[in-house]
Amino acid sequence: MALREIIILPDKQLRLVSKPIEKVTPEIRKLADDMFETMYDAPGIGLAAIQVAQPLRLITMDLAKRDESGETKHEPRVFINPEILASSAELSTYEEGCLSIPEYYEEVERPAKVRVRFTDLDGKVHEEDAEGLYATCIQHEIDHLNGVLFVDYLSKLKRDRVMKKFEKAAKRAAE
Ligand code: NI
Numbered sequence: 001m002a003l004r005e006i007i008i009l010p011d012k013q014l015r016l017v018s019k020p021i022e023k024v025t026p027e028i029r030k031l032a033d034d035m036f037e038t039m040y041d042a043p044g045i046g047l048a049a050i051q052v053a054q055p056l057r058l059i060t061m062d063l064a065k066r067d068e069s070g071e072t073k074h075e076p077r078v079f080i081n082p083e084i085l086a087s088s089a090e091l092s093t094y095e096e097g098c099l100s101i102p103e104y105y106e107e108v109e110r111p112a113k114v115r116v117r118f119t120d121l122d123g124k125v126h127e128e129d130a131e132g133l134y135a136t137c138i139q140h141e142i143d144h145l146n147g148v149l150f151v152d153y154l155s156k157l158k159r160d161r162v163m164k165k166f167e168k169a170a171k172r173a174a175e
Helices: 026-041 132-145 156-174
Strands: 046-048 058-062 076-087 091-098 101-111 113-119 125-131
Touching: 026 046, 026 058, 026 076, 046 132, 058 132, 076 132, 091 132, 101 132, 101 156, 113 132, 125 132
Parallel strands: none
Antiparallel strands: 046 058, 058 076, 076 113, 091 101, 113 125
C-alpha cells in the first residue's frame, strides 16, 4: 500500500466526471488499497478516487464504530460504479466536511434514505438501503464522481467565501 496525495480546492480535477470501471484489475485493487491507507491517514470516513487524481468511479468508506470497550471496529467498504436508485422525500441534515476542502465544515440537507447499487472488488453487484451517516456519506462520495462538492449546496455567499479562501491559499503556496 502507498499513501497518495489528496488534491484540494481549487484543483479543477475535482470538477471532472469520473469514468465507469469496466473490470476489477490488479491496478484497481491497488488503487483501492492505497485509497484506504490515504483515507485512514488523513483521517477521513470516505474517499472518492478523483480525490487522489484518478477519475474513476470508485469509493472507499469506513464508518468505523466504537464498541462498548472503546475499541474501534473497522468496516472497510469499496463501492465500484455506485448509483442512487431511489431517494426518500424525507431529508436529514449533517455537518459535512471533505478531505479536499480541509478544515471546513457546514450543515448540508440531503435525502435521509437512499437505495444504492454498486459492485464490489469481487465483481459482485449489491443493492442496499442506506440511512443515517451511511446515506449522507454515500451521497457525498457519489457527488464527487460527478464533479459535485458539498459546498455546491451552500448559499452563494458561503460558497464564494470558501472558494476565495482556498484560491488565496493556493496562490500563497505557489509564491
Ligand atoms: Ni468529500
